[in-house]
Amino acid sequence: MRTPAENAQLALLLEVAGTPKPGNVDRHRDHGDLRFEHFLAGAVGSLDGLELAAGAGPMGEAFETAVEGMADQRGGNTQFGCLLLLVPLVRAAASDALTPDGLRLICANSTVADAAGFYRAFEHVDVAVAEPPAEMEDLDVRRGADAVPTLEARGITLHDVMARSEGDGNAAEWVSGFPRVFREAEAILGDDGPATERGARAFLRLLAEQEDGFVRATSGPAAAREARERAQACLDGEEDPEALAEEFVERGINPGTTADLTCGALFVALERGLPV
Amino acid sequence: MRTPAENAQLALLLEVAGTPKPGNVDRHRDHGDLRFEHFLAGAVGSLDGLELAAGAGPMGEAFETAVEGMADQRGGNTQFGCLLLLVPLVRAAASDALTPDGLRLICANSTVADAAGFYRAFEHVDVAVAEPPAEMEDLDVRRGADAVPTLEARGITLHDVMARSEGDGNAAEWVSGFPRVFREAEAILGDDGPATERGARAFLRLLAEQEDGFVRATSGPAAAREARERAQACLDGEEDPEALAEEFVERGINPGTTADLTCGALFVALERGLPV
Numbered sequence: 001m002r003t004p005a006e007n008a009q010l011a012l013l014l015e016v017a018g019t020p021k022p023g024n025v026d027r028h029r030d031h032g033d034l035r036f037e038h039f040l041a042g043a044v045g046s047l048d049g050l051e052l053a054a055g056a057g058p059m060g061e062a063f064e065t066a067v068e069g070m071a072d073q074r075g076g077n078t079q080f081g082c083l084l085l086l087v088p089l090v091r092a093a094a095s096d097a098l099t100p101d102g103l104r105l106i107c108a109n110s111t112v113a114d115a116a117g118f119y120r121a122f123e124h125v126d127v128a129v130a131e132p133p134a135e136m137e138d139l140d141v142r143r144g145a146d147a148v149p150t151l152e153a154r155g156i157t158l159h160d161v162m163a164r165s166e167g168d169g170n171a172a173e174w175v176s177g178f179p180r181v182f183r184e185a186e187a188i189l190g191d192d193g194p195a196t197e198r199g200a201r202a203f204l205r206l207l208a209e210q211e212d213g214f215v216r217a218t219s220g221p222a223a224a225r226e227a228r229e230r231a232q233a234c235l236d237g238e239e240d241p242e243a244l245a246e247e248f249v250e251r252g253i254n255p256g257t258t259a260d261l262t263c264g265a266l267f268v269a270l271e272r273g274l275p276v
Numbered sequence: 277m278r279t280p281a282e283n284a285q286l287a288l289l290l291e292v293a294g295t296p297k298p299g300n301v302d303r304h305r306d307h308g309d310l311r312f313e314h315f316l317a318g319a320v321g322s323l324d325g326l327e328l329a330a331g332a333g334p335m336g337e338a339f340e341t342a343v344e345g346m347a348d349q350r351g352g353n354t355q356f357g358c359l360l361l362l363v364p365l366v367r368a369a370a371s372d373a374l375t376p377d378g379l380r381l382i383c384a385n386s387t388v389a390d391a392a393g394f395y396r397a398f399e400h401v402d403v404a405v406a407e408p409p410a411e412m413e414d415l416d417v418r419r420g421a422d423a424v425p426t427l428e429a430r431g432i433t434l435h436d437v438m439a440r441s442e443g444d445g446n447a448a449e450w451v452s453g454f455p456r457v458f459r460e461a462e463a464i465l466g467d468d469g470p471a472t473e474r475g476a477r478a479f480l481r482l483l484a485e486q487e488d489g490f491v492r493a494t495s496g497p498a499a500a501r502e503a504r505e506r507a508q509a510c511l512d513g514e515e516d517p518e519a520l521a522e523e524f525v526e527r528g529i530n531p532g533t534t535a536d537l538t539c540g541a542l543f544v545a546l547e548r549g550l551p552v
Contacts, residue, residue, distance in 0.1 A: 013316040037472050040289040041552045044282050073552050196313050276317045276349050
């Protein structure tokens with residue numbers, strides 16, 4: 001019987017192993033110098049932080065610990081966004097509150113210390129983020145720990161930070177009870193076949209449903225729109241997802257947020273009995 | 277900085293991800309109902325036992341715990357043999373004794389309680405083993421815990437059990453300071469490229485070097501000889517290992533012992549600085 005932290009580690013592994021997931025590292029594809037093995041090492045390194053998430057200490061510290069452990073490999077940022085979702089999800093599962101309401105409460109109760117942990121996590125790894133608006137400059141996440149005095153002076157919690165992160169699909173989940181994660185978890189449970197294949201299908205549905213913020217930040221809005229439309233074409237049987245996976249990897253179109261959401265959904269599905 | 281137990285978990289993951297490894301589940305191949313995801317779940321479930329191995333308690337208990345956790349998935353036996361090697365290797369690494377002499381000492385000092393843990397581990401999972409000789413029948417591992425009174429009455433340690441397991445490649449390592457594991461670890465460190473590719477090449481070298489006992493037990497001596505010869509042909513450039521991998525999976529020729537040794541070698545290489 002796996003603990004919530006162990007299921008979270010398994011969700012990280014199942015997510016990256018699912019194929020085809022157009023544009024992402026998967027069981028069949030690397031991404032230049034970002035390789036499958038870096039995700040394996042990232043999952044190994046994340047566990048200590050995920051176990052903290054299952055405890056009673058600050059979520060921000062759990063997140064920072066998980067990111068620090070995840071980053072102990074040479075590929076760079078592998079699972080930052082996954083961990084941002086998994087930390088409150090693990091906390092909810094560990095306290096028998098793995099529901100939208102439970103997540104809303106856990107996230108609403110986040111503190112300034114949690115926000116500080118979130119900012120400190122950026123010191124451990126380079127995360128691709130969009131330029132913040134000018135009035136948010138002193139809260140640019142790339143400032144890392146330097147932003148902590150500002151957070152404290154203004155009393156900004158992690159929930160506040162997420163609420164200000166417009167256009168970020170992970171932040172949108174964070175502040176609204178994880179609606180897409182819970183819905184896809186049920187779809188995964190209702191699906192059949194190997195868990196990795198269910199995860200790959202969930203990825204396509206999530207990508208077709210909403211433009212990926214990471215693609216928008218790294219490849220621009222036209223690519224984000226295209227990725228959404230072509231994922232829909234895969235679901236409609238008009239495109240071959242294997243061919244699309246090859247093309248997106250080649251063009252560097254990398255729907256990272258969608259992978260994060262897939263990971264979150266796999267975790268909830270595992271907690272609810274997804275057989276592996 | 278990963279702990280020895282974490283490096284062991286990573287070695288389990290890197291081993292299964294290496295491809296092509298003719299006859300084994302790998303990043304590109306499943307084995308009927310034994311799938312890649314079962315190995316991922318097996319690696320997740322193994323960690324608690326591997327952490328015990330890093331402590332001071334009985335190795336047999338660590339092994340049984342690791343096997344019980346590994347078996348918490350639907351694929352059956354994924355990493356029993358890997359864990360048999362990893363438990364003393366982790367213990368050695370955790371006590372700064374990761375050398376042939378260190379392993380010889382740790383294994384020589386194994387106890388009757390360790391042997392009992394080893395037998396109990398067979399209760400958690402079906403392991404394919406050869407028929408024991410008639411005079412060994414009351415020590416058939418398939419008796420599980422029922423054999424423990426006999427072990428105790430005769431004062432049989434885990435080292436004794438391994439010394440009696442003629443023709444088993446893992447047992448041969450166990451009683452002789454892990455010579456093949458240490459030699460391949462150095463070869464992996466001297467190789468270059470991604471860790472998973474180094475592991476796949478180590479697998480071919482190990483398979484070409486010595487007949488695989490698991491193939492002998494499950495597919496017969498002719499298949500074991502053929503697997504060794506054709507692995508050598510791959511090393512000599514006379515066979516394509518990708519094609520051989522397809523063929524062996526189809527024919528059910530599964531060099532499991534060679535995979536175990538590869539995992540052990542990857543662990544030692546990680547402890548000695550293999551970059552991931």
